[in-house]
Amino acid sequence: MITNPEYILIGSIPLLVIIDYLFRVLHYKNFYLHYITAFLIALSLIFDAFFGNAYFNFFQSMQFSRFVIGFTLFTALSIYLYIMLDHKQLSSSFDIMFMSALLGAVLVIIASNFISIIVGFEILSISSYALVFFGKSNIRLEGSMKFMVTSFIAILSMIFGASVIFAGNGSLSLPLINLHNYITALTGLILFIVGLSFESTLVPFHIWAPDVYEAADS
Numbered sequence: 001m002i003t004n005p006e007y008i009l010i011g012s013i014p015l016l017v018i019i020d021y022l023f024r025v026l027h028y029k030n031f032y033l034h035y036i037t038a039f040l041i042a043l044s045l046i047f048d049a050f051f052g053n054a055y056f057n058f059f060q061s062m063q064f065s066r067f068v069i070g071f072t073l074f075t076a077l078s079i080y081l082y083i084m085l086d087h088k089q090l091s092s093s094f095d096i097m098f099m100s101a102l103l104g105a106v107l108v109i110i111a112s113n114f115i116s117i118i119v120g121f122e123i124l125s126i127s128s129y130a131l132v133f134f135g136k137s138n139i140r141l142e143g144s145m146k147f148m149v150t151s152f153i154a155i156l157s158m159i160f161g162a163s164v165i166f167a168g169n170g171s172l173s174l175p176l177i178n179l180h181n182y183i184t185a186l187t188g189l190i191l192f193i194v195g196l197s198f199e200s201t202l203v204p205f206h207i208w209a210p211d212v213y214e215a216a217d218s
Contacts, residue, residue, distance in 0.1 A: 101127035143215020154198035161191030
């Protein structure tokens, strides 16, 4: 269904790039682009409330996931409006990275496969590196590099864990996971959860987070 919020988020990224190019050619102020971004996030929230029911091979939206997506979109809209009002001179690249990070978060929520979880987290992580480095200061560069290195290690752990799970289970689909081969399946799950914990800054894998948060706020 074309009104799913996932489609809107996916389409909004190239749309913002095109609009930004047209604004530059026509010499319009890029501040108007922020209003368009806020409108697209709000539109995604509305469509999630009324039409959201995505189903793909690697992604599946159910009633509870629709609620979580709605909460995520509402929170993202509130944060974006606060940033937009507090920093009126944001460049258009911020809008594109913000929407990309939001898309990655939504894809993680509706993921039904280990591969789709990894893809969603990678989209979210790569966008987050850019957002941390948005101010282009040395402190932000250091925080962004720490984030990138930690995320790289985490994603390797997730990929290796998914490979072990596939070797012992024959499938990477979450509903089809079984523990017939306990050693292989549990080893893969532990590796995947460790990587996921680093990406999600869960205790005790959150040691790197304070430096990155401090850098992002500098």
